Amino acid sequence: MKKILTCTVLAGVLVAGIVTSSSPDSRADPNSQLVMTTYGVGTGTYNDLAAVSDSLTRVQGTQVRILTSDTSIGRVAPLKAGSAQFSRMGDEYYFGFEGIQDFSSENWGPQDLRVVWAPMGNYGLMTRTDAGIETFEDLKGKKFPRVTANTSINIKLEAYLAYGGLTWDDVEPVDVSYSDQTEALETGRLDVLFSSAYGSNLEELASTVDVDWMSMDDDSPEKMAAVNELAPMVTIGEFSGAPGMEEGESARNFAYTVPLSTYADTDEQQVYDLVKAMDENFDRYENTTPSAGEFALDKVLTDPLVVPFHPGTVRYLEEQGLWTDEAEQRNNDLVERQAALQAGWDAFIGPADKGNLAQEWTAWKEEHLDD
CATH class of the missing domain: 3.40.190.10 (Periplasmic binding protein-like II)
Structure with a gap:
């Protein structure tokens, strides 16, 4: 009998910068309630995520709570705190990975993010x-x-x-x-x-x-x-x-893509179960919003571009015959880049001019990491 994740959508509102405290281990517990963040109620990204979750509600499984925020920091902060496991993000999945834009601050820097599902x-x-x-x-x-x-x-x-x-x-x-x-x-x-x-x-x-x-x-x-x-x-x-x-x-x-993303330490089985459920239940939600059809397995991005894919997603794509040697190499290169970014930030942040972090970090990366 196939294992399917099921969801109950509980609309929530997240005030930017304020997150619910929780154990850092909550991301690693595949049996806990899933919490996802995304853009505000009524946006296309929210509607897609709600449609996916609502369709999965009809099959027995895990509850999902959706938190909303209009800011990139507000969507990523619950993941960092461990009070959410997934986020349907905009470009902050890339900005956070590189530690640029809003993430060029003492409290952030490069984030060890991974792509879970990438509708185009x-x-x-x-x-x-x-x-x-x-x-x-x-x-x-x-x-x-x-x-x-x-x-x-x-x-x-x-x-x-x-x-x-x-x-x-x-x-x-x-x-x-x-x-x-x-x-x-x-x-x-x-x-x-x-x-x-x-x-x-x-x-x-x-x-x-x-x-x-x-x-x-x-x-x-x-x-x-x-x-x-x-x-x-x-x-x-x-x-x-x-x-x-x-x-x-x-x-x-x-x-x-405006991808569903998570941190690298999110439980691999939990990610695998989620992407498998989204794929196997696609016919339940494909026509519910104008863009929900982009969640189809044959339409999502399957080659990493600027952020690596999560191991749980890689495993599912491998099973479907959609993971190539080239994708594996690119993914490994990006994982190595994140490690270099993290190490670089640790060395950079101490002596850096805190009033000019964005420019100094960009210059540091160009000198030490970028060809």
Whole structure:
């Protein structure tokens, strides 16, 4: 009889920076209640996670409690404290691993994180047709979004500019929240917006404004190197059928994961049981949200990019014939990198200028770790 994890979703709210105290060993107990963190109630990431958990509730197993936070630190802190085992994270899975951005602080530094399950998503730049933007070089001088309180998106926006040989100095930055971009494009406050490729808000926008999707058709080494230097967590993917597209039209743009992640010391069997349950019960939740279908085994990322996969996930992928020698080597290299980052941080943090940690840590890594 197959072993299946079952969940009961208990919606919880996490105030950023405040976590419930618990034993550090709670991550290593596969029989304890599972606690997961993610973005706020109503976001796509929350809805996906709730749908997965709710579907698994229908089969006997472990309860799951979902804690929400709008900040990267708020989503990772419960894992570090041991009061949560898993998190559906944004780019903080990479930022934490490297000890950069919000994690360049005395209380954090490099975190020994691992990817558990990595559904992919397509994202891109949508423009007003009347803005006259046909190439990425044409973004020069245009009203370009700078999304408030969202470092991970702004890094990707900077990477788009680099693809066109541009920087923030070459565009007219418009500070705007992620959700307000559609209205800003409609009213002309923006010439371009950044979004996932699908969504009802984009459908509504495309019904009132002529729009186009930019496409990264030039994959020359120079352009790809410019993107990778700023946003190594992205790949280039192709999508079609997005709002504003004609039948048969497609665009090449960013594809990246908002993965379910955990720390390296989370029990291997617990991780294995979870990923097996998500796979074997996929038909229970695949149509419950617009993006839940990306949790399918044949769609998730199976090759490590910037953070290693957890051993429990590796074991399941091996059983499914989806773990290659190349993936194993890349995973081992990333595990070794984390060990070097941890050792490097321990040597770095003592004499470092505490008021300038982010810049000094980046410079230290470039000198000691990066080619």
